[in-house]
Amino acid sequence: MPSEKQICLSTSGLTKIYGFGAHRTVAVDHVDLKLYEGEVVSIVGESGSGKTTLAKMLLGLISSSEGEVYFQGIKRDISSQKKKQEYWKNIQAIFQDPFSSYNIFNKIDSVLLDCIHMRGGRNLPHAKKVEMMTEACSFVNLKFEELTNKYPFELSGGQMQRLMIARIFLLKPKILLADEPTSMIDACSRATILDMLMQLRKEIGMTVIFITHDIGLAYYVSDTVYIMEHGRFVEFGSADEVILQPKEPYTQRLINDVPKIYEEWDLSTV
């Protein structure tokens, strides 16, 4: 039961306003989010509904215009770089575009070594570090021996995204924020990535926030679904409730517009 679980991350009245005057755009509008430990939450919305802005605020990559973020019940403090790094030990992200997620000057070994160092493993013997990296790579079906001395851009999109999951495996954060992790890869690799994420979640018991525009995907992975329109949550609840019996017209439209295979796809509604 979610109510018995502890709140992991919550926000109160989180708002982001871009520009001012005539160009004032409210991207995220007084959002209240409650995340319980160990659950998988999806935030679904069309492009331009403010999903990514919300994600960036939760990560602390951009500042909010109004409102606060609470981590494990305590107000988040990321006023200095040191405090930010402390916060990022608890929350990590996988982004949409794997090609721009890596530093192009760093080799794959150093990408993974950084993760071990961040977890306080700086003084471990080298053999132990290699063992840890090999374990992480084999978890995502990559071979560490083939990856050493390579740069991230030498991998394919699917492999890069899996390497991203290997990073998460080493870092073991409390919260994982996945911002459209499968939108750049095709349907077959999508299943692989999702399975790996879900297995990883079981293994280290983390909370996952899934940001996606694909309502089918949200239904498949999550316990709770939030539907976002113009920076606001219009509907939320358990996945079965929201997807199978949607109440809001916006949610109904989103679900109707997705092509289905068991029910008829009604083309007359657009």
Add this chain to the structure above:
Amino acid sequence: MANTMLEVHELTTKYVTRFREDVYAVDHVSLKVEEGRSLGIAGESGCGKSTLALSLMGYYFPPLHYMSGDIIIDGRNISGMNPDDVRKSILGREIAYIPQAAMNALNPTQKIIHFIEDVIQEHDMYVTKKDIYDRARKLFETVGLPAEVLEKYPVELSGGMKQRTVIAVSVLLLPKVLIADEPSSALDVTSQKMVIKMLKQLMEAGFISSMIFITHELPLLYNVTDDIMVMYAGQIVEKAAAQEAVFDPLHPYSKGLMGSIIVPEKGLRDVKLTAIPGVPPNLKKPPMGCRFAERCKLAKPECRVTSVPLRDAGNGRTYRCILSENELREAYAREASQNAK
């Protein structure tokens, strides 16, 4: 019996890399599309779907080269034609092509109507601007686009609107075959639905006689096309009616693809998505036997040595596997019962 609009026999095309290596991206592909029918092509990225679309147009430019085979559009063989002749007399009139990012084809400094004038005058010199405007307006009204769009610049239109405009322009010369290569993958779900609705309207109104639709989104393909063809590593591995291809796939690769479908419908959460392990083979050195053998659960030693021909399963259904229909179905049933346990 309906007229055959597009018939392709054993078409083979290759890419030549800058190291002079040959990559056979389309390997002995045969297909047939009849009047009023639509054919869907499915497959993962890199299996030759888009190259097939480019090859079907008969318009080759390096690194893509024509090797062998025939492309017959409404009784006329266009294979081996001079590229200039193809551009003048085939593209647009006989066969039209919509690439994935078609909306980027619009010239930002020109109004839509001027773009349309250019397109029509390139193919037909003796037509007045008044006629062009009337034709364009009539077409736009049929597909539910407002006629004001004609007087606008591309920047004034949204992504979905631009995509629909380009599709409308591509069928102005009444092509016999329309090839749509992922026309909706860059759009959100509502715009995607509008694009699909428009393509269906164009078919019904007779602006296009037949359609080839390429995508990796299987639920979409199932809803749009009559037949589905599955491609793997440059070859056709299965062709069947949409219903059969999605609910009763024969080839192990098609089975794997159908196992990765995600739709927001009841029962989705109970099934486990199946992923196909491994990666497609390198087409510079394609494997000797079955190209899927490396990733196939049902592979036998002989699969890797002998090349597998397409087999007929009746009702226009074909598949490429050494196992018989019954053997495949038994194997899938066994697997399903194991998963249930």
